[in-house]
Amino acid sequence: MADDASTYDPSKYERPSVTVDVVIFTLYNRELHVLLVKRGHWPYEGYWAIPGGFVNMDEALEQAARRELEEETGVRDVYLEQLFTFGDPGRDPRTRVISVAYIALVRFDAQKLRVSDESTDVRWFPVRELPPALAFDHEKILEFAISRLRSKLEYTTLAFQLLPEYFSILELKHTYEQILGEKLDKGNFYRKIKEADVLEETTFMREGRGRPTRLWRFKPNRSDKQFVFRWREDRVESKSG
Amino acid sequence: MADDASTYDPSKYERPSVTVDVVIFTLYNRELHVLLVKRGHWPYEGYWAIPGGFVNMDEALEQAARRELEEETGVRDVYLEQLFTFGDPGRDPRTRVISVAYIALVRFDAQKLRVSDESTDVRWFPVRELPPALAFDHEKILEFAISRLRSKLEYTTLAFQLLPEYFSILELKHTYEQILGEKLDKGNFYRKIKEADVLEETTFMREGRGRPTRLWRFKPNRSDKQFVFRWREDRVESKSG
DNA sequence: TAAATAGTGTCTCTAAGACATTATGTG
DNA sequence: CACATAATGTCTTAGAGACACTATTTA
Numbered sequence: 001m002a003d004d005a006s007t008y009d010p011s012k013y014e015r016p017s018v019t020v021d022v023v024i025f026t027l028y029n030r031e032l033h034v035l036l037v038k039r040g041h042w043p044y045e046g047y048w049a050i051p052g053g054f055v056n057m058d059e060a061l062e063q064a065a066r067r068e069l070e071e072e073t074g075v076r077d078v079y080l081e082q083l084f085t086f087g088d089p090g091r092d093p094r095t096r097v098i099s100v101a102y103i104a105l106v107r108f109d110a111q112k113l114r115v116s117d118e119s120t121d122v123r124w125f126p127v128r129e130l131p132p133a134l135a136f137d138h139e140k141i142l143e144f145a146i147s148r149l150r151s152k153l154e155y156t157t158l159a160f161q162l163l164p165e166y167f168s169i170l171e172l173k174h175t176y177e178q179i180l181g182e183k184l185d186k187g188n189f190y191r192k193i194k195e196a197d198v199l200e201e202t203t204f205m206r207e208g209r210g211r212p213t214r215l216w217r218f219k220p221n222r223s224d225k226q227f228v229f230r231w232r233e234d235r236v237e238s239k240s241g
Numbered sequence: 242m243a244d245d246a247s248t249y250d251p252s253k254y255e256r257p258s259v260t261v262d263v264v265i266f267t268l269y270n271r272e273l274h275v276l277l278v279k280r281g282h283w284p285y286e287g288y289w290a291i292p293g294g295f296v297n298m299d300e301a302l303e304q305a306a307r308r309e310l311e312e313e314t315g316v317r318d319v320y321l322e323q324l325f326t327f328g329d330p331g332r333d334p335r336t337r338v339i340s341v342a343y344i345a346l347v348r349f350d351a352q353k354l355r356v357s358d359e360s361t362d363v364r365w366f367p368v369r370e371l372p373p374a375l376a377f378d379h380e381k382i383l384e385f386a387i388s389r390l391r392s393k394l395e396y397t398t399l400a401f402q403l404l405p406e407y408f409s410i411l412e413l414k415h416t417y418e419q420i421l422g423e424k425l426d427k428g429n430f431y432r433k434i435k436e437a438d439v440l441e442e443t444t445f446m447r448e449g450r451g452r453p454t455r456l457w458r459f460k461p462n463r464s465d466k467q468f469v470f471r472w473r474e475d476r477v478e479s480k481s482g
Numbered sequence: 483t484a485a486a487t488a489g490t491g492t493c494t495c496t497a498a499g500a501c502a503t504t505a506t507g508t509g
Numbered sequence: 510c511a512c513a514t515a516a517t518g519t520c521t522t523a524g525a526g527a528c529a530c531t532a533t534t535t536a
Binding site: 170211 | 489491
């Protein structure tokens with residue numbers, strides 16, 4: 001924001017590259033998973049990485065995130081939210097790369113994976129069984145994303161993005177337990193979710209071994225509603241750069 | 242993160258410029274203020290803007306924020322926190338500019354303002370009396386920063402960064418009131434801040450018209466402490482890009 | 483009727499909010 | 510003493526957590 005009118009020349013300065021990286025979460029087999037791609041080229045060839053790529057000159061950041069996501073993995077129509085911008089010099093051996101990281105949440109059943117020509121493999125990893133080492137500083141980004149997901153879960157309806165249209169209340173509880181990494185009380189969960197008034201009862205039931213369970217869905221105009229699950233003391237986001 | 246090893250050429254792609262912009266808050270005259278600079282050149286000549294500038298190739302983002310802050314305003318030794326990255330095409334008429342925005346909190350008494358050669362004026366503005374129009378999309382950034390400041394106030398010890406070393410509990414309460422924009426109950430505030438155990442009593446008193454007031458300071462190792470002031474329903478951050 | 487899973491009810495305790503009261507200085 | 514401001518105390522209520530209980534299916 002600081003240049004002279006007459007002497008301004010866009011090419012005067014050497015510029016960093018700008019990428020978007022997207023940490024994509026889903027719930028699969030009742031466990032939280034994250035999508036990674038296996039790099040086919042230098043640098044970090046053969047390493048798993050968070051999908052992402054360069055931002056085009058005429059493209060908004062979020063738009064770039066959606067495009068890269070679809071190009072590299074086939075995933076589309078996702079909930080997206082900006083996470084943090086990572087820009088330490090040296091995080092990419094090619095050149096100075098500043099990466100705007102996003103979090104995406106998707107319903108597993110809605111997705112078909114696709115391998116792009118940039119990578120040799122695409123896979124969902126359970127967050128508890130990640131590859132030993134990721135490309136670039138992607139471990140840091142991923143850690144940051146998980147921590148943000150946890151904390152936002154408690155004061156937003158974010159978890160709803162991970163579930164199919166119809167689900168039982170105990171499935172929803174299980175989702176919370178997966179992300180928070182701890183058990184929740186059944187009765188209290190029922191009470192809270194009902195009080196929050198964000199769910200709509202359907203006539204559908206699902207049968208299993210015991211008593212059949214009622215299926216619910218999220219109320220259509222839930223955007224203005226706040227579901228505050230719980231207060232927690234550790235609502236701190238670490239800083240990074 | 243997606244290029245061929247043999248054909249990779251850093252200069253192949255046209256690149257956006259990357260800047261850092263810093264929204265600096267202080268408490269002055271018992272009111273929340275924000276620091277703006279008056280632009281001396283095209284574009285938006287004569288408009289007030291959030292201080293900021295281009296990121297150097299070998300410099301971390303936060304480091305760039307500190308440098309620009311000191312160069313443009315003389316402000317240093319501040320609490321800094323990344324806010325959001327704004328990157329819509331067209332937000333800067335010169336070229337594609339992606340701006341990583343930061344929030345800074347400073348103690349007013351610790352600062353001497355300085356005007357750089359890029360701008361014609363530097364001034365603290367009360368957040369309730371901002372200039373009618375700001376340069377670029379800086380109104381949006383500023384709004385975002387204020388909203389983030391409000392929400393973080395309630396679950397962090399952020400407000401402490403705005404106060405001098407010694408202060409009374411009612412001054413602290415006043416700071417909260419300024420930022421939250423509402424009155425708080427005196428008794429309840431005393432109770433909460435004492436329970437939180439983040440303050441250290443000093444022997445100093447300050448005299449005024451009525452009963453003198455005791456001065457306190459923040460406990461040295463407060464970094465690991467969490468002061469949770471209150472829960473609020475509207476803890477939602479709007480999205481942007 | 484036993485096992486399995488779904489769903490409800492209730493007791494206790496903490497903490498927030500409202501508001502009343504006491505304390506300690508000055509002119 | 511009157512006034513001004515600082516600081517503490519108390520009552521009520523909402524909500525979180527713990528946990529016991531009831532409901533409805535299949536084998």
